[in-house]
Amino acid sequence: MSNLDPSEIFRIEAAELLEQIEQGLLDLEHRLDDRSLIDAVFRALHTLKGSGAMFGFDALAAFTHHCETAFDRVRKGLAPATPELVAAVLAARDHMRALVEDQFGEDPEEERILLDQLQRAVTGGAASQEPAAVAVAPVAIQAAPTAPADATTWRLKIVLPENAMINGTNPLTLLDELRELGDCQVKADRSRIPPLEHLVPTELYLSWDVILKTTHSRAEIEDVFIFVMDEMTLEMEEVTGAVAPVADASQASNVTVLPVPQAPVAVAETVPERAVPEIVPSQADVARQEAAADTRLRRKTESVRVPAERLDELMDRVGELVIAQSRLSQIAAGSMDVQLRTVSEEMERLCSELRITMMVLRMVPVATLFDRYRRLVHDLQRDTGKHIELMTDGESTEMDKTVIERLADPLVHLVRNAADHGLEPEADRVAAGKPGTGRITLSARQVGGEVIVTVSDDGRGINRDRVRAKAEAVGLIQPGQELSDSELLQLIFQPGFSTAAQVTNLSGRGVGMDVVKKTIESLHGTIDVSSKLGEGSTVSLRIPLTLAIIDGLLVRVGQGCYVIPLPAVEECLELSLEEDFRSRGRSFLSLRGSLVPFIRLRELFATGTQPDPFQKVVVVSTGNERVGLVVDQIIGDHQTVIKSMSKLHDDVTTFTGATILGDGSVALILDVANLVAVGQQQEAQLRAIA
Structure with missing residues (x-):
């Protein structure tokens, strides 16, 4: 049985959702009219809000609700997707991450600034005619809007699984979301409630009949049930002509009419508190939400989440087994016992297969590393004022998870260095006959037991004269000392070495490249540098696949x-x-x-x-x-x-x-x-x- 704290389980899920949000926003920035990306970001925000509220992250749920509402307006065509909106939600995403890490660390002033930025992005900078579009209380239920004359009427039969509530689904929340879509009549069917002696308090016996008059599409109605769709029964029928009541409360004693609220009212006022069972967060609930989201969004292969330290421990055991098997082989080689030799050969085969399997378990694609730098390049464009395009190649190349984690910081320094030192300003690039947008390329390929990760740019290249002059000035080499081109370029990795004219928030202190060298050496890797003046530079990192x-x-x-x-x-x-x-x-x-x-x-x-x-x-x-x-x-x-x-x-x-x-x-x-x-x-x- 897992002894993980429910809050830690949520933080793991939240990290994945925040990553989905960030990647979706970065893609949307280049394809603002892509409806699938808008829907994907909206659903990730919706999941983050719901899961946060369930696990007690109320500040996160309340703040995320504003971003969800803004994207809901975009989905409905009430506001356009703009670069300003993407930038605003990216900044809000960083605040969400801070709220995930510190459950009670909300900063009202920072949230106000972010929400103002979000409001301006949604309204195009003008005064909002609908202030509730963004700043709406996350725990309130809005009054049902009056349906237009051309609205479609739907009859719905909603039957949730009996374990819905214990898995974290609140039926009242789903009904409230239906009410937000239009004129809604809800009637609860109590026919499945068993006698008191057979009633299980944590199980759900109610079902609902709903008549909904709305301008929203069938797909948008189904989106309300996106995370329970695979486990529930939902019958939808478009109704034409006069709408007959679903059931008559005076004729059916087992049917309860739930009135549509005429004004915003808290959930606790809609249903007596004792009618809402306590929602117990569980690992099963997190697994269910992840499975539903993955099925809807990416159709991922089913997987089991295992803490990294358990894999490390298992790798240590496999290593000890390999050593023991080696000793057995040596003993068998000096023995005339045929059975001992047979067992030794079988053990050698099994150990080899187990070792390979264990290595595969620890391998993750380099794409998980490269995706982090899309946001970095997005921010570098703002800091440097340059137009930068990030290209990636070989994302499917796999490396040990430990190696990838230790490569993250060195690649940050290399990408920042390429953006600040390597790429020229747009005017200089155009004057040199280059495209105005600079290009940074991250690539990876496997060669034997190594992976070669390269960071290249199409910028100005490394000025050897400046490197030599700086190296002589700081005493790294003697004046006039003969060096090969490779040795000269390797000087940029010396501690404190920098050719920057002034110190900025990006570079100039000569620390970054030194960090790169030390980290790669600690990974038993090597660094190669090549550069052509006026054409760009390439830094190649040769890293072993694994360190175990x-x-x-x-x-x-x-x-x-x-x-x-x-x-x-x-x-x-x-x-x-x-x-x-x-x-x-x-x-x-x-x-x-x-x-x-x-x-x-x-x-x-x-x-x-x-x-x-x-x-x-x-x-x-x-x-x-x-x-x-x-x-x-x-x-x-x-x-x-x-x-x-x-x-x-x-x-x-x-x-x-x-x-x-x-x-x-x-x-x-x-x-x-x-x-x-x-x-x-x-x-x-x-x-x-x-």
Whole structure:
């Protein structure tokens, strides 16, 4: 049984609804006449209001009601969808999120400003002729409007499921929404009420017959029941000619007439308080609302919500199982027992399948990350005064949820940097023959066990002269020091480095890019930068798919074993003793016409052992750079459960972690990016000497 607090359950649902609202508004900004988007935003607002009221978030429900009413006017054609309305509801959405996080943290002054902005957006900036259109009390029931002569008359039979009230549905609220649509006559049918000894207080036995005269369409009437439609019975019949009463109260003692209120009246005045059963929030209610909303809006695949920490715990257990299976395989390999070997092979197969399944459970599409930056770009347009278009590619690429969460902040800095530094003002772009609207592109693609996430723009590009001048001024490099283009561009990630002429609320302090570098390095990833002056820049982040279990190549150097991440391995070669002697002093390997520098790990790790007669070279790469690692023996593939290094080893850059082998010994995991950098430096030094 779940021990989650109902408020926390609601906050989880509210976060999803607020995300739907934001994405819908950002889409609507570009397609203001798209009725489906208007309806989607309205329904999300409606759900948020109803769920908030049910879980005791009264301030949120009251505030959300104003936005819902504004969008209802748009749905009914009483007001147009405008960029001003989208901006107003986006600002209101941020306030809703604050109310979700702090249930009792309403700010009357801030709400007044937001509601004034919303009122102006709905009325086009003019004085509102219908002030109640936005500022209407959320708990009041409006008097039924007089139906026009051309209104349609509908006869409805409403039968809700018996568990409707315990699942959070208030029938009176549904009837009140029907009354808001037009002239409405409601009669309650009590024929299903059982004898007192068989009555269950939490079950609903009433049904209703309704005659509704309205100008609204059938679909709009059905929208009232959108979240209970799949569980109820709703019969609708269009009536022509004279309308006969649904039932006569004087002839049927089991029918109760509910009068239509003639003036706004509180719910408590319509029905005695004892007639309204206590609504008990439950997890089942949240699940029901989510299922109904998903079915209506996106037809999602059914899913079960599981806390992330439980997945992390399960991943730890799978990792321990992989280690135990490795030990079993080692024991079976030294045994002549055929049955033991059979069981070991079966365990290896099952562990491999379980590991893959577990990895898939933690994978989420990159689209969940990219969608966050649509709002960021929307706000950056306002802050910079530039017209910016955000393009995305590869949204279906999947990554570990933990990795995606840690990538969120670095990408914020990269997008802001592209908007502020990369893209030129509109006048400069037009003068350079470019479109006035700048473009920022986010893309992702999987390459082996890595995902490459790129942030590119079509702006002015990076001015190398300014970068060099700034680096010399702050002492990062010596005047006139020779640097490759890649090394020069990497200087922008140094702490405190910025080429901005002045500090603004977007940039200028030299902090953002430093944060990017530190975060990517903590993810065992690398950063590549390319730029063409006048054409734009691209920053590529190479990130491992997961940080939990990886496929590795187990090698031996001296008496120690090490793991090389398998996605970084290109090929393995044999290095004979004669070739080893010939290469001393230059440490280059001729590989299909190109020279590849290599590092003797035995010397780097100072093992103090003699090399094996026939050493092996493992060629690894990051991006376009390659280096060979000379090892004594290649043992084979190894499912590597990554264990973090202690804080005492923070300054050890050659290794990214450790793993436990089948015999209980520890093998260190090599940091390929760092070793490639060492190899490239070695190559540069040898070329300088030559």
